[in-house]
Amino acid sequence: MKTSPFVRLVRHRWFDESDARRVVPPEVAERLQSRVAASERRHTGEVRFYVEGALPLSYLWRHLRDKVPIDQIVRERAVMIFSKLRMWDTAQSNGVLIYLLLAEHAIELVADRGVNRHVGTAEWKAMVDRLSLALSENRFEDGLTQALEEVSAVLVEHFPASESGNANDTPPPSGSNQLPDAPVVR
Template sequence: MAENNTSNPSFARWWRQVLFVPLLHSKWLTEEAKARLTEKVTQAERGHRGEVFLIVENHLPIQDAYHVGCRARAIDLFSEYRVWDTEENTGVLIYVNVCEHQLEIVADRGISAHVSPTVWRAMCDKAVSGIANQKTEESLAELLDEVGQVMRQYYHLEHDPAGNELSDTVVFLK
């Protein structure tokens, strides 16, 4: 998706973060659900040279929430977790913000050369729709499958060697 790291300042966004109560919204993300999603990341990475990285965050950091929206936060995390640092620039970050009910995909320049921002946005919108219908884990699992399919389309490997440039473990930021 387009690399726009600017956000409009928003008191409403900041207040949503301040008033967010994680215990009321993150019940779905049990240890078992994290393990299942981690396995889905591993499956999504099979058969291609890309890397898929999933971050779920309860809310934006309060100190940044006025100035930083979900897209900007996703881009910051893309850098912080070095998703860009893959041999062929084929890292894809999936970022979920529970409080904002938003999902962003940030793809490195290697895969972005092949996949248009509208494809990534359609994938995000479909997953957000499922999340809105209380099917969070299922929607994320399906999204991971779709990202894996897109990656195999452009970076297919006949014999996928063992090895991983990034961890498959789901990152949960409280």
Template sequence: MRLFPKKELLTEAEKQQLVQAIRSAERMTSGEIRVYVESHCKFVDPMDRAQQIFVQLSLEKTRFRNGVLLYFALKDKQYAIAGDKGIHEKVGKDFWKERTKNMLAHFANGQVVKGIEACITEIGEALCVHFPHEGDDINELPDDIVVGR
């Protein structure tokens, strides 16, 4: 038995705020956005870890290869954004760099959740441009925030 409960990485309210951002971003696109949060990214490069999780969450199996994963190891202050082939070919390397820059500006002000939310919104806008919602589109992946170890 623990004497002290484990402190949550994100509160339920913060998780719901991010889920709502994902749902809003995905409303007008066939693209999929997932958020994965864990405490530490030990002994692995954050992008390598993001690629592992990308496959674990089946983001590479979307119809148009337009899934995006936002990965965060909050206690280590590490992150990575992994976009699948379809979206990466449309937006290029500079797009991801700019999303990171904008997100980090929020982080520097202590606004981690707001930074993640803004990043989700910006990615959703790009997905809407390149992969607009079509009549037969379905939500291929869950919108929940995945919390790891």
């Protein structure tokens, strides 16, 4: 069913950060952060969550004025967030963003070029479809955890931790994460 421009605009003005925080309250964010940290001990990749209530008006305007399909707009937003979070800055180009846009019930997985060399579009789409099912049933934490587990399995297969057990130790020389583990909720 096609959504009218007016309904879409109202929905994006209605959803905000409080909706994102309702879906990912502090205790869920803390558990997701711990799960990301545990995941990253098993591989050299970097995984981030970004949960957003609605698109900024500039993105909506492009959809409404220029008739850019909303799916394309959501993908462009996810790629922009990937860039803003500096996910492309990982040593092995193996960052993965799990992006959730509540106003559109949209999920995007954005992976850096190092990961995309090993994982096809069909595999990413299957992951998104499984996450979509959990989210449609309002099982946000379960769905995000499942997505993390699936992304982690891909990263463990193609970017396993070093023999020393430190996944993220070269680089940076400090042996710490290259990127924060906490989900971004906006």
